[in-house]
Amino acid sequence: MKPWILGLTGGIGSGKTAVAQAFIDRGVHTVDADHAARWVVEPGRPALTKIVEHFGAEILQADGTLDRAALRQRIFAVPEERRWLEALLHPLIGQEIASVLAHAESPYAILVSPLLIESGQHRLTQRVLVVDAPEALQIERTMARDSANEEQVRAIVKAQADREERLRHAHDVLSNDRDLAWLDREVERLHTFYLSLRGGQA
Known part of the structure; x- marks a missing residue:
């Protein structure tokens, strides 16, 4: 049986890489649009x-x-x-x-794409998971990761699909504003739920 496709997206610094890795660790096949x-x-x-x-x-x-x-x-x-x-x-x-x-x-596979919504790639998927984080946290994480200045990071955040637009397409939202252990538990919960779905729909 062909796996159904979950689209995974989120703004810069939202933590989508960490979320994708947690799914990979559970044996879920992922492809990165980048x-x-x-x-x-x-x-x-x-x-x-x-x-x-x-x-x-x-x-x-x-x-x-x-x-x-x-x-x-x-x-x-x-x-x-x-x-x-x-x-x-x-x-x-x-x-x-x-x-x-x-x-x-795997029973379902994941397409990880920062531009899932803007590029129309969400049309390749049956379900969309948005990793969301407060803007202040996104900026803080990205500055730490890319040693970029705040102005640069704010410009990137602005250029990406606005948060409302992303959330409007979401079937599931993972608010990534706590620690990694919590994030891992959330992914486990979603993974169990996704395994119960047929074609991405409940």
């Missing part, structure tokens, strides 16, 4: 060829891999270029995610 986004532009993949044709060879590093910083600069400066790139990559990332999830051997 990893899939990297795989589709590896050398030898059609997407990279198209990107080079469009932007020119200066978008590559000396070893033939994509120069992400150069690409970021180009697409942030020109919105049409960003839309062109998204139109190329989003379907490919979706295919990559679907093919990885199709090989999952």
Whole structure:
């Protein structure tokens, strides 16, 4: 029987990585949309060829891999270029995610994506779990993790789907504002519940 797909998302610093790891520790197959986004532009993949044709060879590093910083600069400066790139990559990332999830051997599998809602990737899932944390805590955690300054982190928090939008799509919300032991117990509770579901619905 094919596993049903749970979408896992949350703002920066909400703790979605820790939550994903707790599910992995319980044998749940997960795929990370950020990893899939990297795989589709590896050398030898059609997407990279198209990107080079469009932007020119200066978008590559000396070893033939994509120069992400150069690409970021180009697409942030020109919105049409960003839309062109998204139109190329989003379907490919979706295919990559679907093919990885199709090989999952757990009763349900998880798609971890910071942009689950914005990118439309939630349409690949049957159920959505949002990891939520108070904004002050998100900022504090991210500053500690990325040694970024508060202004940078606040800008990232603002750029992501607003919290209300994420929560509107959520079937389940995990408020991650306590310690890891508590978080692990919450994941255990959700995992037990998810194992009882057929196709992600109660």
